[in-house]
Amino acid sequence: MSHSSQQVWEDFFKRYYWENILELAKNYPEKRSLSIEFSDLERFDMELAHELIDHPEASLKHANEALSGIDLPADVIFEKTHVRIVRLPERIQIRELRSENINKFIAIAGLIRKATEVRPKIINAAFKCQRCDHVTLVPQGEGKFVEPFECENDVCGRKGPFKLVHEESEFIDAQKLRVQESPDDLRGGEQPQTLDVDVDDDLAGIVAPGDRVVVSGILRSYQRSTAQGKSTFFDLVLDGISIDVEDKEFEEIEISKEEIDEILELGKDAEVYSKVIYSIAPSIYGYEEVKEAMALQLFSGIPKSLPDGTRIRGDVHILLVGDPGVAKSQLLRYGVRLAPRGIYTSGKSSTSAGLTATAVKDEFGEGRWTLEAGALVLADMGLACVDELDKMESDDRSSMHEAMEQQTISIAKAGIMATLKSRCALLGAANPKFGRFDRYEPIAKQINMPPALLSRFDLIFILTDEPSVGRDTAIAEHILKAHYAGELSVRRENVLNSGIEAEEITKAMEVIQPVIQADMLRKYIAYTKRNIFPIIQDDARKQLIDFYLSLRKQGEDPNSPVPVTARQLEALIRLAEASARVRLSNVITTEDTTRVIRIVMASLKQVMTDPETGRLDADIINVGISKSQKDRIKILKEIIRDLQEEYKSSVPLEDIISKAEESGIKKDTVEDMLQKLKAVGEILEVTNEKFRVV
Numbered sequence: 069m070s071h072s073s074q075q076v077w078e079d080f081f082k083r084y085y086w087e088n089i090l091e092l093a094k095n096y097p098e099k100r101s102l103s104i105e106f107s108d109l110e111r112f113d114m115e116l117a118h119e120l121i122d123h124p125e126a127s128l129k130h131a132n133e134a135l136s137g138i139d140l141p142a143d144v145i146f147e148k149t150h151v152r153i154v155r156l157p158e159r160i161q162i163r164e165l166r167s168e169n170i171n172k173f174i175a176i177a178g179l180i181r182k183a184t185e186v187r188p189k190i191i192n193a194a195f196k197c198q199r200c201d202h203v204t205l206v207p208q209g210e211g212k213f214v215e216p217f218e219c220e221n222d223v224c225g226r227k228g229p230f231k232l233v234h235e236e237s238e239f240i241d242a243q244k245l246r247v248q249e250s251p252d253d254l255r256g257g258e259q260p261q262t263l264d265v266d267v268d269d270d271l272a273g274i275v276a277p278g279d280r281v282v283v284s285g286i287l288r289s290y291q292r293s294t295a296q297g298k299s300t301f302f303d304l305v306l307d308g309i310s311i312d313v314e315d316k317e318f319e320e321i322e323i324s325k326e327e328i329d330e331i332l333e334l335g336k337d338a339e340v341y342s343k344v345i346y347s348i349a350p351s352i353y354g355y356e357e358v359k360e361a362m363a364l365q366l367f368s369g370i371p372k373s374l375p376d377g378t379r380i381r382g383d384v385h386i387l388l389v390g391d392p393g394v395a396k397s398q399l400l401r402y403g404v405r406l407a408p409r410g411i412y413t414s415g416k417s418s419t420s421a422g423l424t425a426t427a428v429k430d431e432f433g434e435g436r437w438t439l440e441a442g443a444l445v446l447a448d449m450g451l452a453c454v455d456e457l458d459k460m461e462s463d464d465r466s467s468m469h470e471a472m473e474q475q476t477i478s479i480a481k482a483g484i485m486a487t488l489k490s491r492c493a494l495l496g497a498a499n500p501k502f503g504r505f506d507r508y509e510p511i512a513k514q515i516n517m518p519p520a521l522l523s524r525f526d527l528i529f530i531l532t533d534e535p536s537v538g539r540d541t542a543i544a545e546h547i548l549k550a551h552y553a554g555e556l557s558v559r560r561e562n563v564l565n566s567g568i569e570a571e572e573i574t575k576a577m578e579v580i581q582p583v584i585q586a587d588m589l590r591k592y593i594a595y596t597k598r599n600i601f602p603i604i605q606d607d608a609r610k611q612l613i614d615f616y617l618s619l620r621k622q623g624e625d626p627n628s629p630v631p632v633t634a635r636q637l638e639a640l641i642r643l644a645e646a647s648a649r650v651r652l653s654n655v656i657t658t659e660d661t662t663r664v665i666r667i668v669m670a671s672l673k674q675v676m677t678d679p680e681t682g683r684l685d686a687d688i689i690n691v692g693i694s695k696s697q698k699d700r701i702k703i704l705k706e707i708i709r710d711l712q713e714e715y716k717s718s719v720p721l722e723d724i725i726s727k728a729e730e731s732g733i734k735k736d737t738v739e740d741m742l743q744k745l746k747a748v749g750e751i752l753e754v755t756n757e758k759f760r761v762v
């Protein structure tokens with residue numbers, strides 16, 4: 069040790085960073101940090117670099133002293149500058165931090181999960197002796213506030229009392245962050261681990277929850293205390309020295325030259341669509357349409373920024389609604405596995421931040437407000453798979469609109485005002501409230517989701533579990549084959565001389581083997597998202613417009629429902645862009661538009677068909693009630709109103725029923741509707757079974 073000294077650092081700065089220092093002098097004191105690339109330090113002096121890693125405390129002290137003591141040509145004195153070392157060659161996974169890393173200089177990568185408000189922290193406290201008025205300065209470290217033991221004044225020397233003098237004390241901005249391991253570093257549904265980071269001065273307030281960062285700093289440990297006193301266990305905290313924010317989509321995914329060749333080859337393959345579809349959840353039988361939609365979601369449309377500052381999302385949102393046990397959750401889990409930056413969570417949510425974000429005053433912030441990112445923020449630039457969406461918290465429900473459309477989440481609570489990014493695609497699953505899906509009830513009501521939110525999904529699929537011999541047999545066989553293959557392989561692994569050949573297992577596994585391996589598919593997706601930005605051709609554009617207009621036309625007749633809205637048109641465009649990307653095409657052709665019209669129609673037919681008329685009706689999704697229902701309400705209210713006029717008083721139930729039956733509304737329906745209208749206050753039950761329109 070002790071190669072490092074103020075002199076060595078000064079030499080280094082002068083040789084490698086003189087320009088940057090002059091620049092800093094120009095902007096001082098607004099700018100106070102000098103960023104140093106670790107590789108420059110290595111080139112200058114290997115030993116110095118190693119010493120920084122092993123003894124960061126002393127090294128950085130020398131470095132900071134060297135910087136503030138440097139002779140500047142300008143009339144500036146560096147008093148509060150910081151040397152910030154960036155880009156360490158090695159990053160340590162949070163879960164792999166061990167005691168040997170304590171007090172070392174390390175770098176970690178992850179997501180900001182929580183951040184407190186930026187608040188002043190005292191670093192040099194001035195105490196005035198109440199007896200002699202002498203002021204004693206006490207430097208403050210991390211943790212406990214230190215008061216003087218006795219008055220510095222020799223003549224006095226008494227033990228106080230002392231009073232803190234704010235004006236003469238020195239404060240610095242400080243913030244506490246919690247960094248969580250990046251989902252890409254987790255395999256097979258592991259729970260992410262976290263590390264708390266303390267940052268101060270100009271590092272405070274530069275990151276927000278959801279940001280992807282690389283933080284370097286000195287790993288420190290603090291002794292835990294329990295009710296019985298001090299514990300032998302220590303907690304880890306990183307004393308932050310530098311923060312790099314990564315804002316690129318797929319930086320972590322590296323694609324080799326050979327893999328690019330493979331990707332290009334696959335893109336040319338005429339079978340590429342079915343290959344991709346059969347690589348999504350191969351152990352789940354059927355659902356080709358849903359899988360095709362999921363494929364397009366993974367490849368995603370193109371986000372656009374318009375000159376007026378608005379941003380149009382490229383992400384495709386999909387909702388799976390359906391009976392229990394139809395593999396919804398399984399499909400979601402596969403989605404996470406394939407999507408770069410995929411996150412799986414449940415609407416019930418295990419964390420306090422829920423799906424969007426929350427601001428709370430908790431222990432972490434030691435009484436300060438803390439902003440915590442929820443799943444949609446953590447999945448920024450990725451895919452959020454949210455199971456049991458029907459069970460989401462009401463707070464989330466209200467911020468979901470913004471999260472899905474603008475892809476931001478705004479929080480304004482107490483001292484915290486923030487807009488977090490949630491640029492992710494959403495793959496949601498919802499179970500109907502009453503167990504099974506009822507075709508005659510509006511979806512919104514069944515899954516407890518406001519229609520306005522439902523209309524934000526580009527595609528909704530309803531998966532019902534209706535017994536049918538053909539399909540049931542196929543599913544049963546598929547499931548049994550999958551289990552058989554599993555049994556063979558487990559036996560071979562565990563029993564010596566099992567007599568099972570590897571080929572036998574490979575053959576059995578074939579049915580559930582993806583055509584493209586998950587790892588390759590992730591790279592394929594990452595490659596297209598980085599490189600493929602298709603543009604729509606004239607004939608494809610015309611096809612989309614014609615399709616949209618032909619559906620809209622149905623609504624021109626005032627007696628017909630409006631079949632689609634502009635939202636569906638936007639969905640079509642996004643999906644067509646994704647479709648072109650799948651085959652690495654730079655143009656969107658009628659091949660793409662034909663494909664997505666087919667998928668959108670399949671979804672529309674499932675969710676927007678009015679079961680009473682068989683016609684498409686956008687109001688089922690957008691308003692939560694079909695036109696035929698609305699018409700019936702109108703008729704019923706008119707009946708009551710007419711009878712009311714006639715009787716000059718409220719109307720008995722049986723008269724309403726008999727009149728309604730003349731108009732073709734059944735008795736049960738009438739009773740049901742009356743209850744509902746009464747509940748929303750549109751009619752009154754004046755006395756028992758006598759009604760009046762309000």
Ligand code: ADP
Pocket residue numbers: 351352353354391392393394395396397398399543546547
């Ligand atoms: P949900 O979330 O819809 O209630 P799950 O995803 O939990 O259903 O699925 C229940 C089980 O049934 C899973 O183990 C799944 O693999 C199996 N299963 C259901 N449908 C299929 C299918 N079509 N193909 C293969 N397995 C299926």
Ligand code: MG
Pocket residue numbers: 393396397455
């Ligand atoms: Mg489920």
